[in-house]
Amino acid sequence: MTESSAITPEQVEHLASLSRIAMGEDELKSLAGDLSTILSNVARVNEVAGDDVPATSHPIALSNVLRPDVVGETLTSEQALASAPASADDKFLVPQILGEE
Amino acid sequence: MKYEEAIKKYDPVIGIEVHVELGTATKMFDAAPNTFGGGPNTNITPTSLGLPGSLPVVNEKGVEYAIKIGLALGCEIAETCRFARKNYFYPDVPKDFQTSQSDEPIAAEGEVEIELEDGTMFTIPIERAHMEEDAGKNTHIGGATGRIHGADHSLVDYNRAGVPLVEIVTHPITGTGDRAAEVASTYVRTLRDIFRALDVSEARMEQGNVRADVNVSLRESPDAPLGTRTETKNVNSFRSIERAVRYEIARQATRLEAGEKIVQETRHFHEGTGETSSGRPKSDADDYRYFPEPDLVPLVPSRDWVEELRATLPELPAQKRRRLAGVWGFSDLEMRDIVNAGLLEVIEETVDAGAKPAAARKWWTGEVARLANQKDQPTAELVTPKQVAALIGLINEGKLNDKLAKDVLTAVADGEGEPAEVMSARGLEIVEDTGALEAAVEEAIAANPDVVEKIKGGKMQAIGALMGPIMKATRGQADAGKAKDLILAKING
Numbered sequence: 001m002t003e004s005s006a007i008t009p010e011q012v013e014h015l016a017s018l019s020r021i022a023m024g025e026d027e028l029k030s031l032a033g034d035l036s037t038i039l040s041n042v043a044r045v046n047e048v049a050g051d052d053v054p055a056t057s058h059p060i061a062l063s064n065v066l067r068p069d070v071v072g073e074t075l076t077s078e079q080a081l082a083s084a085p086a087s088a089d090d091k092f093l094v095p096q097i098l099g100e101e
Numbered sequence: 102m103k104y105e106e107a108i109k110k111y112d113p114v115i116g117i118e119v120h121v122e123l124g125t126a127t128k129m130f131d132a133a134p135n136t137f138g139g140g141p142n143t144n145i146t147p148t149s150l151g152l153p154g155s156l157p158v159v160n161e162k163g164v165e166y167a168i169k170i171g172l173a174l175g176c177e178i179a180e181t182c183r184f185a186r187k188n189y190f191y192p193d194v195p196k197d198f199q200t201s202q203s204d205e206p207i208a209a210e211g212e213v214e215i216e217l218e219d220g221t222m223f224t225i226p227i228e229r230a231h232m233e234e235d236a237g238k239n240t241h242i243g244g245a246t247g248r249i250h251g252a253d254h255s256l257v258d259y260n261r262a263g264v265p266l267v268e269i270v271t272h273p274i275t276g277t278g279d280r281a282a283e284v285a286s287t288y289v290r291t292l293r294d295i296f297r298a299l300d301v302s303e304a305r306m307e308q309g310n311v312r313a314d315v316n317v318s319l320r321e322s323p324d325a326p327l328g329t330r331t332e333t334k335n336v337n338s339f340r341s342i343e344r345a346v347r348y349e350i351a352r353q354a355t356r357l358e359a360g361e362k363i364v365q366e367t368r369h370f371h372e373g374t375g376e377t378s379s380g381r382p383k384s385d386a387d388d389y390r391y392f393p394e395p396d397l398v399p400l401v402p403s404r405d406w407v408e409e410l411r412a413t414l415p416e417l418p419a420q421k422r423r424r425l426a427g428v429w430g431f432s433d434l435e436m437r438d439i440v441n442a443g444l445l446e447v448i449e450e451t452v453d454a455g456a457k458p459a460a461a462r463k464w465w466t467g468e469v470a471r472l473a474n475q476k477d478q479p480t481a482e483l484v485t486p487k488q489v490a491a492l493i494g495l496i497n498e499g500k501l502n503d504k505l506a507k508d509v510l511t512a513v514a515d516g517e518g519e520p521a522e523v524m525s526a527r528g529l530e531i532v533e534d535t536g537a538l539e540a541a542v543e544e545a546i547a548a549n550p551d552v553v554e555k556i557k558g559g560k561m562q563a564i565g566a567l568m569g570p571i572m573k574a575t576r577g578q579a580d581a582g583k584a585k586d587l588i589l590a591k592i593n594g
Contacts, residue, residue: 057183066158095255
């Protein structure tokens with residue numbers, strides 16, 4: 001998403017479809033307005049941050065958090081499937097997959 | 102339009118994405134074992150499943166292997182890089198996103214030198230190598246063929262979800278001309294050899310450790326802009342890669358000839374027919390909305406670490422071939438024959454076991470290969486390098502001549518024992534008993550006065566006529582050199 005604060009209903013519709021969320025015309029419009037407001041508020045940060053402040057993805061200056069390649073505890077298939085709506089043969093059962101692999 | 106015509110008329114451009122599964126003990130972001138086997142959904146942790154509250158932690162070994170791959174491909178290793186979420190919905194992706202790398206891959210801009218079967222060298226430009234994770238496995242139930250079409254539901258096993266992958270992406274590969282298909286498969290083969298040399302993956306194509314996506318486009322001439330490309334997914338054998346490229350070149354050319362446009366799409370390769378079929382068009386679905394993975398902090402591989410890893414890089418297959426060719430004094434053609442026959446390793450081991458390179462090459466590519474062919478067995482597995490070296494040793498000691506050595510080799514291949522044992526057991530050793538040889542020589546001289554006259558008259562090649570009876574008398578075990586010396590000594594003495 002750009003820093004431009006104008007979000008169109010079409011953009012919301014695109015995102016909704018990518019997110020598999022069905023939305024009506026009204027919802028698209030009102031959400032476009034809400035998102036525009038949120039973005040313009042966030043955009044104010046840009047006004048404060050000068051060129052000397054690089055963009056960051058993480059608030060804490062931390063890097064290289066690594067773990068050794070050692071096997072740890074695992075789940076049993078019973079545990080893994082405990083919350084699954086449906087299962088068969090120790091596998092998660094999902095509805096028909098539409099579209100291509 | 103046939104491939105042969107298509108390739109004359111159009112300039113193909115290919116691009117290849119290779120995924121390799123790393124042979125770490127655990128997954129990329131959690132401590133679940135990275136192994137095959139075991140029941141479904143047992144090699145998993147809450148993180149493998151993306152359960153609420155679970156957090157990923159990067160596997161140090163996975164990063165190490167990725168850096169090694171990057172270095173082996175001649176890439177720059179990033180001073181700093183990040184993981185990113187690639188968002189899409191598919192049941193084999195439990196988190197609804199794949200943890201990958203987007204605009205900050207760990208390795209970028211390298212090249213791989215490949216050698217085609219006839220010795221033509223080609224340089225493949227590498228755009229990037231990045232770290233990511235594998236998906237789980239879907240099984241489609243209810244369809245006739247286990248395919249997605251016609252299935253009424255699917256079963257998912259997440260054992261493979263989170264297995265470390267490195268994806269290697271080429272720049273567009275141009276200038277291949279009519280060798281596009283061969284270049285594609287040789288490139289993937291070369292990568293496979295590199296992964297094995299680095300010991301970062303078992304790299305078995307048939308197990309899916311190495312998978313290739315092949316992009317193909319055509320243009321009117323090398324000066325024209327790139328044409329629209331198709332991406333044929335998951336082509337998983339060297340032969341299939343070649344067939345897929347050939348098929349796509351012919352198919353696209355046929356369309357272009359008919360004035361039709363190429364649709365940018367993913368395609369599927371069918372082993373049975375060698376054809377590709379339309380998958381889905383590139384569309385909104387490819388809007389993956391990458392963003393930096395908030396649960397993983399940036400990765401900053403220290404230059405010390407990178408240099409440390411660089412120092413541990415083994416000799417890569419291409420370097421090794423070049424070095425051995427120099428040390429052994431083999432011609433390019435000899436070297437290529439050895440490599441193509443899969444005999445480089447065994448010859449190297451035979452030389453290490455004390456044999457001269459030329460003799461090792463002669464026996465492996467000659468008699469051993471002939472016997473293996475006869476028995477329909479792989480040459481490199483018929484006998485051991487040590488056995489061949491021992492055989493060559495016996496020849497050098499004068500205990501065997503080439504003919505006897507062939508008999509010994511056959512017996513060794515039949516499992517009768519080591520060369521020296523077989524030689525003794527079968528009494529094949531060259532007769533050292535000068536008495537027996539002398540007797541045979543005298544007999545031959547006495548029986549062939551006309552030949553002796555010729556030799557006396559200076560016709561040295563006539564000696565050959567005496568060798569037959571001498572060999573016969575000694576059951577083939579006479580040393581030809583010694584016999585000749587004796588003949589001359591007796592005639593002239």
